[in-house]
Structures are given as C-alpha cells and as structure tokens.
Amino acid sequence: MAKAHVYADNIDTDRIIPGKYTKTLDLSSLAAHVMEDLDPSFSKRFVQRDVIVAGDNFGCGSSREQAPLALKAAGVSLVIARFFARIFFRNAINIGLPVLEIPNHTIQSGDEIQFDLATDIVINVTRNETYQANQLPPVMLAIMQEGGLVAYLKKHKDFILS
Amino acid sequence: MKPQTIAEKILSAHAGYPVYAGELCIVPVDGAMATDTTAPLAIKAFEEMGGEKLAAPEKFHLIIDHAAPAPNERIANLHQLMRNFASKQQCALYDIGSGICHQVMVDHHTVKPGDIFMGADSHTPTYGALNALACGVGSTDLAAVMLTGKIWLKVPHSIQVILHGHHLQPGVSAKDIALEVVKQLTISGATYQSVEYHGELLHHLSLSDRMVLCNMVAEMGAKTGIVSPEGLQLPYLFNPVFADKEATYTRILEIDAAALHPKIAIPHSPDNVHDVSAYVGTPITYGFIGTCTNGRLSDLHAAAHILRGRSLAPGVRLVIAPASRQVLLDALQDGTIQTLIAAGAAIINSGCGPCVGTHDGVPGDGEVVISAANRNFQGRMGNPQSKIFLASPATVAASVLTGCISLPK
Numbered sequence: 001m002a003k004a005h006v007y008a009d010n011i012d013t014d015r016i017i018p019g020k021y022t023k024t025l026d027l028s029s030l031a032a033h034v035m036e037d038l039d040p041s042f043s044k045r046f047v048q049r050d051v052i053v054a055g056d057n058f059g060c061g062s063s064r065e066q067a068p069l070a071l072k073a074a075g076v077s078l079v080i081a082r083f084f085a086r087i088f089f090r091n092a093i094n095i096g097l098p099v100l101e102i103p104n105h106t107i108q109s110g111d112e113i114q115f116d117l118a119t120d121i122v123i124n125v126t127r128n129e130t131y132q133a134n135q136l137p138p139v140m141l142a143i144m145q146e147g148g149l150v151a152y153l154k155k156h157k158d159f160i161l162s
Numbered sequence: 163m164k165p166q167t168i169a170e171k172i173l174s175a176h177a178g179y180p181v182y183a184g185e186l187c188i189v190p191v192d193g194a195m196a197t198d199t200t201a202p203l204a205i206k207a208f209e210e211m212g213g214e215k216l217a218a219p220e221k222f223h224l225i226i227d228h229a230a231p232a233p234n235e236r237i238a239n240l241h242q243l244m245r246n247f248a249s250k251q252q253c254a255l256y257d258i259g260s261g262i263c264h265q266v267m268v269d270h271h272t273v274k275p276g277d278i279f280m281g282a283d284s285h286t287p288t289y290g291a292l293n294a295l296a297c298g299v300g301s302t303d304l305a306a307v308m309l310t311g312k313i314w315l316k317v318p319h320s321i322q323v324i325l326h327g328h329h330l331q332p333g334v335s336a337k338d339i340a341l342e343v344v345k346q347l348t349i350s351g352a353t354y355q356s357v358e359y360h361g362e363l364l365h366h367l368s369l370s371d372r373m374v375l376c377n378m379v380a381e382m383g384a385k386t387g388i389v390s391p392e393g394l395q396l397p398y399l400f401n402p403v404f405a406d407k408e409a410t411y412t413r414i415l416e417i418d419a420a421a422l423h424p425k426i427a428i429p430h431s432p433d434n435v436h437d438v439s440a441y442v443g444t445p446i447t448y449g450f451i452g453t454c455t456n457g458r459l460s461d462l463h464a465a466a467h468i469l470r471g472r473s474l475a476p477g478v479r480l481v482i483a484p485a486s487r488q489v490l491l492d493a494l495q496d497g498t499i500q501t502l503i504a505a506g507a508a509i510i511n512s513g514c515g516p517c518v519g520t521h522d523g524v525p526g527d528g529e530v531v532i533s534a535a536n537r538n539f540q541g542r543m544g545n546p547q548s549k550i551f552l553a554s555p556a557t558v559a560a561s562v563l564t565g566c567i568s569l570p571k
Contacts, residue, residue, distance in 0.1 A: 009350075010349050010431065012539045014519075014537070014539040014540070014542050015539060018541050019199075019542070019544070020519050020520050020544050022199055023202075023236065023240055024240075025203065025240070037541040037546040038540075056350055057349065060349060060350065061284065061380075061537060062537075063283055063286075063299060063300050064200065064300075065200065065203055065301040065302060066203070069203075083353065085353065086354050086383065086385055091302065094302035094303055095300075095302055139186060139314050148302070149207070149211075149302045149303070150210045150302065153211045153212075153306055153310070154211055158312075159188050159306075159312065161186055161187075161188060
C-alpha cells in the first residue's frame with residue numbers, strides 16, 4: 001500500500017524541482033533534488049511507490065517537464081490534486097506519470113492509499129473513503145494507457161481524437 | 163454561426179471547421195520553439211518517437227537563453243546538443259547573446275496575427291500581443307509538434323478583461339496593469355482558459371505593453387492570452403482577428419486603468435499584489451531589470467529616465483539584462499545603456515539571466531530583491547533563503563536609488 005504525502009494549494013514547479021537543477025538529461029540527478037525547497041525531509045520520508053497529494057493548481061509556473069520527470073524518477077506512483085496546472089497535467093501524462101484530478105478528496109498526510117488506474121478509483125484505506133477521479137478526454141486516456149506520448153506516437157504515428 | 167471569441171476563431175480557422183470552448187481539436191502549428199531548458203528533452207523525445215526529420219524545419223526555432231553563455235560543462239554540452247541538432251535538421255538556432263526566446267521571436271517577426279504557435283516555455287502566451295494564439299507546452303508535446311507539425315488542444319473558455327481609460331497615471335505602466343489582473347484573477351483563476359484583452363486603452367498601448375499583458379497570463383494559469391487588435395501597429399499588412407460581439411465569456415473583468423497606482427507582488431507569489439505605497443521603505447539590496455516581461459527598450463528607457471545623473475544607494479546593486487541583441491543595440495545607440503552603467507548598473511548578457519536561478523546573479527541568504535520579472539516563487543532566483551518583490555522597471559529603478567522600496571516619481 002502507498003502512503004500519501006500531502007501538500008498545499010499552488011505548489012509551483014520551482015518548488016518541485018528548482019530551475020538550477022533542470023538543465024540535465026540525467027533523470028536520477030533530478031530525483032535527488034525533488035521537493036527540496038518545499039519539504040527538505042521529503043527524500044528521507046518518501047518510500048518508493050508512495051503517492052503525492054495536493055490541493056488546487058498543483059504544478060503551476062514553469063513549463064519544465066523536469067517537474068513530473070523528477071517525481072517519476074523519485075518513484076512517485078501517482079499524483080492526486082483537486083486540479084492541476086495545465087502544462088504540468090499534460091506533461092505528466094505525456095511522460096507516463098499517473099495523475100488524477102479528485103476535486104473532493106480529503107486525504108491527509110500519512111493516509112494509506114490504494115488506487116486503480118483502469119477505473120480511476122482511489123480508496124483511502126485509513127479513512128475508509130472512496131473517490132472517483134475526473135475522467136480524462138479520450139486522447140489523453142489513450143496517451144496515458146500507452147505509458148506516454150512517445151509510445152503513443154510510435155504506435156499511432158499521429159493523434160487520434162476519439 | 164454561433165458568435166466566437168478570438169481563441170475560437172483562430173482555432174476554427176486552423177481546424178477547418180467551427181470549434182467552440184470545451185471541444186477538442188487537432189490543429190496545424192504555424193511555428194514552434196524550445197530553449198536550452200526544454201530543447202534537450204524535446205530532442206530526446208523526438209528521437210525516441212522515431213523522428214528523423216522535422217515536419218517543417220522552417221517553422222522550428224531553437225534559442226539558447228536560459229543559461230547562456232554556459233556556466234558549466236554540463237550545460238555547455240546541452241548547448242552543443244542543440245547546435246548539432248539545428249545543423250543536422252537545418253532549423254534556426256539563436257545562439258548566446260541573441261536574447262530571450264520570446265523577444266527573439268517577436269524581433270524576427272516569426273509570429274504573425276492569427277497564428278497558432280507552440281513554445282516549450284510557459285511564457286509563450288506573450289505572442290498574444292500580436293493577436294496570435296500561443297501556448298506553453300512541455301518538451302514531449304513539443305517533440306510531437308516537431309514530428310507531426312500538429313497538436314491536439316482543448317478549445318479554451320475565455321475571460322474578457324476590459325481596460326478602460328485613455329492614459330495611465332505618471333509612473334504607471336503595463337506591468338502595473340498586469341499585476342492588477344493577476345491579483346484579481348489569482349494564480350489559478352484563468353486555468354485552462356484564454357485571457358482576452360479589450361477596451362479603449364488598447365488604442366494607447368504599444369506592442370511592448372501588449373507583450374507584458376500577455377506574458378503574465380502564465381501567472382494566472384491561463385492556456386493563452388490574446389490582445390484584441392485595436393491599435394496594433396506592425397511593419398507589415400495583416401488580417402486582424404476580432405472577437406464577435408456576442409461571444410461567450412466565463413467572466414468579464416473591468417479595470418479602470420487610468421485610476422491604477424504602481425503595484426507590487428510580495429513574496430512568495432505573483433498574485434500577492436498590493437499598492438507599492440503600502441511597502442514604501444522596505445529595505446532592498448538587489449534590483450533586477452530584464453526578462454521576457456520587462457527587458458525591452460521602453461523598460462530600459464523608464465529606468466534610465468529615473469537613474470540619469472544619479473547613483474545607486476550604497477550597498478545596493480542593479481543587474482540589467484536587455485531582452486535581446488536588438489534591444490541592446492537600440493539602447494546602446496540612443497545612450498540608454500551608458501546612462502544605466504554610469505548610474506552603477508551591471509549589464510549582463512541578453513538572456514533569461516538571474517530570473518531562472520541558474521547563474522548571472524543569484525541572491526544571497528536573507529537578501530531582498532526587487533525585480534521586474536514575472537515570478538517570485540520561493541527559490542525562483544536560485545536561493546530559497548531570499549525574498550523577491552515584483553514590480554515595474556520604474557519602481558525597481560526608484561528603489562535602487564534609495565535602497566528601499568520607493569514609488570517612481
């Protein structure tokens with residue numbers, strides 16, 4: 001089971017991965033600095049496959065794809081937010097980091113979370129609550145199911161809307 | 163046909179059939195660009211997708227601006243990767259000193275009214291100043307544009323911002339308007355939407371002013387920002403795109419621009435906006451003028467007007483990064499640069515400079531910066547132990563003269 005690490009509203013990409021670390025193709029170096037300015041103890045507390053949970057507008061600011069890449073490289077299995085900043089949302093799905101929008105979640109730090117990406121259902125085991133995430137448009141769903149936009153375009157060669 | 167916003171009109175023209183807010187469409191892209199922060203990942207994704215040739219090399223542009231010239235060997239090698247890719251693909255590469263991507267694209271008339279442009283940089287909506295639809299995307303979305311020449315988009319809902327008035331108060335500029343709009347819409351208030359600027363003030367706004375307004379829609383979460391073409395002057399003929407009178411908006415925000423006073427965003431969020439007058443006297447040690455928001459000739463003129471014949475306060479430094487080579491040349495020709503240097507400014511290379519916290523002026527622990535940039539998130543300039551206030555170039559110039567936040571006179 002995965003543990004929830006909960007953050008506030010409007011977490012910007014500078015706090016997910018500071019700009020000074022973004023100029024690299026070495027993804028493990030990104031993982032070493034993820035959430036560094038926001039939560040200096042993150043790397044100590046985080047266990048592989050844990051879940052990041054946020055309020056409104058997670059990932060606002062810079063378009064840097066290094067933000068979802070850093071979370072993925074650190075081993076984050078899912079990011080849940082009430083809603084996401086638009087570039088971060090597209091980037092996460094494009095690089096194969098699962099993200100779910102759950103406007104009414106009441107997840108607290110430390111809660112045990114189970115999720116099923118086929119149904120977009122999240123179970124908060126600690127609080128005995130079940131949440132249904134917002135449905136993705138078909139094109140995004142297809143990209144997510146392929147594991148990202150690289151695999152999607154390798155297979156389809158072009159975008160398919162429906 | 164149902165009345166349309168400017169975003170709906172531009173997307174319909176490219177989709178080949180009428181589209182409306184909330185619908186998905188696939189559209190051809192008129193131009194695309196990436197920087198040294200985003201291009202290396204985009205090139206990698208393009209190659210992983212099986213890409214061999216760009217769909218349209220003449221429409222693709224690489225700009226080395228975010229950490230330029232390279233501060234270390236790691237970044238130097240990423241720059242080399244971009245140069246090699248551009249040479250192999252025969253696409254444009256703007257090397258160090260060319261300027262900030264958005265200013266370079268505008269200086270070179272790369273974006274035109276009615277265009278759809280995708281940039282791997284969050285401030286790409288800046289080109290809405292040109293009555294174009296421009297969105298920021300990540301590296302992998304950009305790689306898909308490089309490969310296919312197209313992108314899928316959700317047609318955005320639009321927020322109408324009406325700017326009333328025929329002039330601004332002395333010491334007030336487009337930056338103060340942009341900060342006021344960010345304050346009212348908040349950092350997430352325009353998420354997924356297009357911010358469409360209207361109103362009689364547009365007849366009195368330059369292209370630079372319009373760029374400031376669209377640049378900061380990124381700080382509201384917007385997908386794009388577009389200025390209605392009233393008063394837009396360009397050195398070539400163009401077909402303006404107007405919104406229909408009865409177009410649908412999710413929100414209408416009316417601003418009496420003529421009554422605005424200078425604004426300031428306080429740490430650590432660009433929507434934490436107040437009147438400068440409420441913070442007059444706050445000590446600062448570092449001023450920065452530059453960036454895709456406020457590094458243009460008119461911004462340097464505003465600073466030089468205040469700094470002419472004067473000197474920085476003791477213990478205060480001022481870093482200035484002209485937005486592009488063209489801006490630097492123009493500012494050298496008319497003596498603006500000389501005025502700024504004489505007052506004590508350090509002029510750095512045309513590029514993003516300290517705004518992205520990589521090099522060229524990282525603040526020290528506990529320092530308070532007053533900056534003409536667009537973001538003041540904690541750690542934005544490279545040090546989470548510093549604080550950043552955002553204001554107009556005139557307010558920055560007035561503040562470095564006194565060593566504390568001051569109103570431009």
